[in-house]
Amino acid sequence: MEQIYVRHVELLGYEKRFFPNQHFVYMLIVKWSDLSEKLIYRRYPEIHTFHKTLKEMFPIEAGQIEKKDRIIPSLPAPRWVDSEKSTETRQSTLTEYSRSLLGLPPHISRSKLLCDFFRVRPEDESPPAPNPTKRNETFVLSSDNVKGNITEISGPIILESYRAIADYTNTSKHEIALHSGELVEIVEKSNNGWWFCQGESKRGWVPASYLEPLDGPEESEEQQPNYEGELYITKTQYRAEQDDELTLEVGDSVEVIHKLLDGWWVVRRGEETGHVPSMFLQSAGRKDLSESDRNTFHRRTPPPRRRTIRNAQSIHKKGRQRLSQESYRRNSKRFMQQRNRGNPGPAAQQESVIPDNAEPRKQIPVVPPRPSPELIMERCTSDTCSKVSVCRTSEPAR
Numbered sequence: 001m002e003q004i005y006v007r008h009v010e011l012l013g014y015e016k017r018f019f020p021n022q023h024f025v026y027m028l029i030v031k032w033s034d035l036s037e038k039l040i041y042r043r044y045p046e047i048h049t050f051h052k053t054l055k056e057m058f059p060i061e062a063g064q065i066e067k068k069d070r071i072i073p074s075l076p077a078p079r080w081v082d083s084e085k086s087t088e089t090r091q092s093t094l095t096e097y098s099r100s101l102l103g104l105p106p107h108i109s110r111s112k113l114l115c116d117f118f119r120v121r122p123e124d125e126s127p128p129a130p131n132p133t134k135r136n137e138t139f140v141l142s143s144d145n146v147k148g149n150i151t152e153i154s155g156p157i158i159l160e161s162y163r164a165i166a167d168y169t170n171t172s173k174h175e176i177a178l179h180s181g182e183l184v185e186i187v188e189k190s191n192n193g194w195w196f197c198q199g200e201s202k203r204g205w206v207p208a209s210y211l212e213p214l215d216g217p218e219e220s221e222e223q224q225p226n227y228e229g230e231l232y233i234t235k236t237q238y239r240a241e242q243d244d245e246l247t248l249e250v251g252d253s254v255e256v257i258h259k260l261l262d263g264w265w266v267v268r269r270g271e272e273t274g275h276v277p278s279m280f281l282q283s284a285g286r287k288d289l290s291e292s293d294r295n296t297f298h299r300r301t302p303p304p305r306r307r308t309i310r311n312a313q314s315i316h317k318k319g320r321q322r323l324s325q326e327s328y329r330r331n332s333k334r335f336m337q338q339r340n341r342g343n344p345g346p347a348a349q350q351e352s353v354i355p356d357n358a359e360p361r362k363q364i365p366v367v368p369p370r371p372s373p374e375l376i377m378e379r380c381t382s383d384t385c386s387k388v389s390v391c392r393t394s395e396p397a398r
Contacts, residue, residue, distance in 0.1 A: 005033050005110040006118050009098040014087050015041065024087040026094060030118045038120045044078050044090065050117045051075045051097075058108055072108070073100040125174075126202055160186045162197070162211040166309050176204035184211070192279035193263015193303035207303035209262040225323070227335035229255025229268055231284040238280050244325040246274030253284065257332060258323075262306040266328055273328045277302030 008031040015025050025041040032038070055062035055072060063070025075097050079086060102109050162185075164178040176197065178184070184197040184206070194205045234252040246267060248254065257273070258266035264275045279302055377385055 003110065003115075005106075005115060006102060007031055007033050009102060009118065011091055011095050011098065012039075014091070016084065024082055024084065026087075026091075028098075028118075038124075040118065040120055040124045044082065044087070044094075047094070048075055048078050050113075054108070054113060057111070057113060061104070061108060071104060073097050125204065161214050162186055163214055164206075164210055165212050166210055168206060168210045170204070174205055176202045176206060178206060178210060183214075186211075189261075191259070191263070192277070193261070207262070209304050209306040209309050225258040225266070225328070225331065227257050227332050228339075229257050232256050232267070232281040233284050234276075234280060235282045236280040238276055240274065242275070244275055246272060246276050248276055248280070254281070256281070257328070260306070263303050264305050268332055271329075271333070273325060273332055275305070 010029045010031070012027040012029055015027060017023055017025060023043060025043050026047075028040050028042060030038050030040055055064065058072065059065055060069055062072045073096070076090075076093065101114070108114070161183055164180055164182045164184070166180050168178040170177045176199065182199065184199050186195055187198055187203070188196040189208070190196070193208050195208045195211065197203065197206045197211075232254055234248040234250055234254065237250050238246075238248045240247040246254075246269060248269075252269065254267040254269045254276070256265050256267050259278070260266070260275075263278050265278045265281065266273060267276050267281075
């Protein structure tokens with residue numbers, strides 16, 4: 001079996017931490033040869049220690065025997081005290097260093113020393129508890145900085161805060177357990193219904209169905225139904241377990257009409273509609289893995305559906321739009337009929353979407369016929385009648 005090696009390292013920015021004391025760590029995305037991507041955190045002294053060990057292991061390529069033979073890039077020594085300014089300005093150096101490092105011959109760029117340094121450590125997945133009085137600050141490298149122009153850094157990332165609406169017990173080391181009412185920050189939202197969250201002293205994947213936003217009862221990021229549909233192919237067989245779900249075989253073509261945040265999408269197959277796990281679907285015409293599939297840990301089972309999480313205290317229960325399968329079928333059938341008669345415009349598509357709680361449409365009142373001129377003259381005032389008569393006498397004969 002071929003050994004897995006690092007094929008790309010990308011610097012995302014740095015993070016300012018306050019526990020156990022103030023220090024700075026760099027955020028690095030490591031892309032491996034098996035198409036996996038991992039986020040790691042490294043302090044600059046750690047990187048420089050690795051650099052010195054690399055030179056000791058390869059003295060010829062480090063130029064210690066003959067300077068002309070040196071191919072290992074240089075890396076400045078760390079300062080006695082790291083400041084935020086030095087951490088910021090050092091990013092261009094680290095970007096160039098990692099690019100040059102992976103461009104070395106395979107016996108160096110794919111060595112065990114290099115691979116071990118860039119592997120995920122336990123503290124990368126579960127960072128130490130933050131300072132109780134100060135929050136960590138994260139600074140992201142802008143697009144200009146990636147090109148080598150380290151002139152400005154964006155402000156701290158403001159992550160969205162969510163609340164757990166029920167207790168959740170993790171089933172793997174990649175997940176985290178939650179208690180009802182616990183607050184977490186969302187780092188990544190995956191379309192398959194698994195979100196990467198971070199708490200006070202933990203980080204990992206959580207089903208989106210267990211979370212609700214704090215800002216308000218409405219979830220604006222959840223899309224509205226699109227009855228025109230997007231063509232998808234089933235990549236994994238699924239057997240329906242509920243009445244509102246569809247059974248799909250590998251290779252079945254379906255049209256996705258509603259992408260829900262909990263990872264259970266509503267699809268249409270012929271005249272049938274039903275929920276299926278989005279992690280079992282793949283966009284038609286794409287044979288490669290999507291970014292979310294690469295970044296998300298491998299799961300064989302879909303996340304729990306939102307309808308299975310019951311919490312009467314949730315303030316968002318009434319804010320979410322809930323459509324029954326009958327509504328999906330009725331609206332989908334209405335859209336298909338309109339499309340067969342002709343290409344309806346956006347307004348017609350919007351009118352075809354009828355939610356469960358919609359009121360019956362009122363009939364347009366009939367416009368009454370225009371009254372005769374004699375009846376108009378009878379109901380006008382004497383002043384109006386005199387003006388009308390003057391206008392009539394002034395008209396030329398035809």
